[in-house]
Amino acid sequence: MNAPLPHPAPCGGIDLHQEHGQRAVFCGLTGIVWLHRKIQDAFFLVVGSRTCAHLIQSAAGVMIFAEPRFATAIIDERDLAGIADANEELDRVVTRLIERRPDIKLLFLVGSCPSEVIKLDLSRAAQRLSGRLAPVRVLNYSGSGIETTFTQGEDACLAALVPDLPREADTAAPSLLIVGALADVVEDQFLRIFAAMGLADVRFLPARRAGAMPAVGRGTRYLLAQPFLADTARALEERGARRLPAPFPLGAEGTTGWLQAAAEAFGVSADAFERATAPGRARAETALTPHREKLGGKRVFFFPDSQLEVPLARFLARELGAALVEVGTPYLHRAHLAAEIELLPAGTRVTEGQSLDDQMDRCRAARPDLTVCGLGLANPLEAEGLSTKWSIELLFTPVQGYEQAGDLAELFARPLRRRALLEV
Amino acid sequence: MQLTLWTYEGPPHIGAMRVATAMTGLHYVLHAPQGDTYADLLFTMIERRDARPPVTYTTFRAQDLGRDTAELFKTSVAAAYARFQPQAMIVGASCTAELIQDDPAGLAKALDLPIPVIPLELPAYQKKENWGASETFYRLVRALAGPAAPRPAREPGLRPLCNILGPTALGFRHRDDLIEIRRLLDALGIAVNVVAPLGASPADLGRLRDADFNVVLYPETARSAAEYLKKSFGQPFTQAVPIGVGGTRRFVEEVAALAGIDPAPVLDGPGSRLPWYSRSVDSTYLTAKRVFVFGDATHALGLARVAARELGFVVVGLGTYSREFAREVRAEAAEHGIEALITDDYLDVEAAIRAAAPELVLGTQMERHVAKRLGIPCAVISAPVHVQDFPARYAPQMGFEGANVLFDTLVHPLMMGLEEHLLGMFREDPEFHDGVGPSHLGGAPVAAPMPDRAAPPASAPIRVEAAIAVPAAPWAPEAEKELKKIPFFVRGRARSNTETFARERQLPLITLETLYDAKAHYGR
Helix, strand or coil, X not given: CXXXXXXXXXXXXXXXXXXXXXXXXXXXXXXXXXXXXXXXXXXXXXXXXXXXXXXXXXXXXXXXXXXXXXXXXXXXXXXXXXXXXXXXXXXXXXXXXXXXCCCCCEEEEEECHHHHHCCCCHHHHHHHHHHHHCCXXXXXXXXXXXXXXXXXXXXXXXXXXXXXXXXXXXXXXXEEEEECCCCHHHHHHHHHHHHHCCXXXXXXXXXCCHHHXXXXXXXXXXXXXXXXXXXXXXXXXXXXXXXXXXXXXXXXXXXXXXXXXXXXXXXXXXXXXXXXXXXXXXXXXXXXXXXXXXXXXXXXXXCCCCCCHHHHHHHHHHHHCCEEEEEEECCCXXXXXXXXXXXXXXXXXXXXXXXXHHHHHHHHHHCCXXXXXXXXXXXXXXXXXXXXXXXXXXXXXXXXXXXXXXXXXXXXXXXHHHHHHCXX | XXXXXXXXXXXXXXXXXXXXXXXXXXXXEEECEXXXXXXXXXXXXXXXXXXXXXXXXXXXXXXXXXXXXXXXHHHHHHHHHHHHCCCEEEEEEXXXXXXXXXXXXXXXXXXCCCCCEEECCCCCCCCCHHHHHHHHHHHHHHHHCCCXXXXXXXXXXXXXXXXXXXXXXXXXXXXXXXXXXXXXXXXXXXXXXXXXXXCCCHHHHCCHHHCXXXXXXXXXXXXXXXXXXXXXXXXXXXXXXXXXXXXXXXXXXXXXHHHCCXXXXXXXXXXXXXXXXXXXXXXXXXXXXXEEEEECHHHHHHHHHHXXXXXXXXXXXXXXXXXXXXXXXXXXXXXXXXXXXXXXXXXXXXXXXHHHCCCEEEECHHHHHHHHHHCCCEEECCCCCCHHHCCCCCCCCEHHHXXXXXXXXXXXXXXXXXXXXXXXXXXXXXXXXXXXXXXHHCCCCCXXXXXXXXXXXXXXXXXXXXXXCCCCCCECHHHHHHHHHCCHHHHHHHHHHHHHHHHHCCXXXXXXXXXXXXXXXXXX
16 A cells, blocks of 8 residues: 555656655644734634644644643543534533633634544534624634645635635725735735835735734735645635735745746836845845855755645755755645746656655665654654754744745755764 | 643553553554654654654545545554564554544454554543553553463572563653662662563563562553552562652662562662752751642652652642542642642642742643743653753662752752842842842843732633632732832742731731731741
8 A cells, every 4th residue: 555656647847756655744733833823813722632732732842831822622522422512512612711811803613633523513613603702703624634734724724714804895906915824024024025016005814913814806816925725725716816826935036936926917017026126136145155055966855744845845956956856745736836846857756645664765765965854753864864854943934035045045054064063 | 521721641542652662573553643643753852762653653534534444554554564573563543543433453353463463442532641551551461471370489599580660751761760770679689570661572571470579660651560460470569669768768678578688788878868968057948948749640749758858848739640649649648738639730730839839849841831930940850841851861760869860950940048048138139039040040130020929911821710719908008018028939928828817817908017917927
């Protein structure tokens, strides 16, 4: 069962493989760790088991004690005995939670593997509770491992927000929507660049507060800031919004391509675009130069984790001169990543899915200079003499845009520098 | 449903992983959805293990549910056997797989592998991590220790032989406790047969019966197995937990009695530095420091005794999240004249710490955060712990060296005696105030003074059962001002004592006089 499937139809100029077997990835619940910091008046209530609570606590580490806005309603034996009781129990837990937290304006009921398997209908529960707890909005999405992989939890969350977004009048002027949770500092940088290009009406999904979510309509053009937002994109299309195809804003080249897509859609002159982006491009170039020496020619292997792998590999190969051994991704959205696939070096081996032990065998055989992988694999591979970059940091660090291009390169260069520094 | 922010223990399959990861030559196939592999990083990151845990997950997904997850489980077991060639395997389900009701035991049996395959029943919706570890170890011992038989009489002249039971992966200081206990046994002239689960192979479990008796280091994980070995092979096992000087001495006496040898060589030996350090006048100021102890049962019990009898503290709170050992903890609490706190809700623990107003908290990672929030010194004495409590240096909790470590650990967070005196004398000193921690801990001054009152923060943590307290009388301004002159590390207690005093007497206002009346009433 761990054998790769027969070679599928070629996808661009890359060497695409699909693999099935054991997957060492997070489930979508992990997205809560950054989403709850982004939407400041939202609360995330996981309906799941002790395992779910344990996962979030292990992933969130110290944040749990910084007044977190997430919790787990742990299903116990009595809940399993009867679904009707489980609904009552859920209502009881939520009602008390909201009583205690009057600052909460938006509550997400987050489905997990156990709640999905026992078919606890959280969407009905969300409707029921929305009525009862108004003005608090109650939405639901699934972050279960059986349905979502790591960053897909953010996709499911944002997709749940879309039907609820205010309606933009069809006569309204076209607006630009940036989709995907970004660090506040990155959002502000992009806003300044768009303003310099003459685009004033730029909105973000998710907004920083529940009451400030952007309106959507036929005039909405949206740019994906993250590659893992398939369902959110579909939901936006249903609301009449249209996607601007673009590479993702990682590295100078990606950022320029991404901004360019907006500039073209909104008729920004070449001059204005040049003026708005030139300083950023120049600074990114300055910041990237020292890293080229360290990363140029280095052979890099990506294990699947977040769907950021393809854009990151493109950045490493094209802007830093790294060589790509294998680019693993949990899921490859052909349409959203079309521009990225175009930019990857021809013949790059891309693996969609995973068979963990087989992939580790390939990695060991290739002995790459740098392996990008999760925390479950990083120390074991280091102990085998392979340098690793643990991949979660790429989600927990501001990496998008011109000003972060150097930081992004530094994330990859640091393990190599450290290895060179240590004498014992 | 139970609303949970933080859990002291993971689900039971994490306990099974702790046993599997501790051992060699054993492989665990866990029927679990994609995502449950997060547990690997507890071992690779917190304990910094240099290899993946020996666990294969089926990582089924939604599309597999429509098909045959049972088949997926079977192929995973077969593939894991082919790749890792273990001496034995354990198979089981995580919480989600428990719901889909594939039968790991039957499915694994159908494969008819040429090694023992031991199925685990770990009820994820009732039990927790430590129970899972205990049950897994018990099942392994039951399956692999061989058929029950009475022990033949020992041949004279042979060294007594024991097993050491209990240390696991991800155990708090298990690595160094084991070194320390081995050293003690060696000094007594007792040989060690098998240590399990840590470092043992399935074949080693087959040799458990050769020992004369068992040393149980951590009852949470090893008592069930030890009871089974006692029943099957007549091996007695130790009850004393060798934490602290007293605990270690009792342990040595017990072990020597079981081995039929003289404990004197160890008891009369150099022992620990703790007794002299604790008697030296430098430690006088430690007398009757109020300490709150919370953790797993083994460490909570051990530390309560060390704190009270070996450092001269007063134990004002004692509790555990190990419900399985509630009886023992209640009995120990009664000896300190208090009621034990048996809970797995950290908010209950926080409330109890607040109410007890201790000067030192000994607890887990959670109590460390609670103590930080309340501005109380704290030391970590029990799992769950973060990466910093899997230290590179030798740091046992058990045995005589463990007692040395404990002395340092418990005294380190406290302000030193002279600092305390100066604080009492110069209350408004700009360098010694609430915002400054003990000087040797190098805390940067805090800009805003810490609220010394249990004021709920703006966005209070979720507290489902909010305690309804009888409101205390208001404080007169000059009394409030005077209260601020009391050193902050005893101020919380002064405040609560005064408020209790006022409440009991139904005083309408707390004045300067009330403050000093209460001080005289409660004394120190």
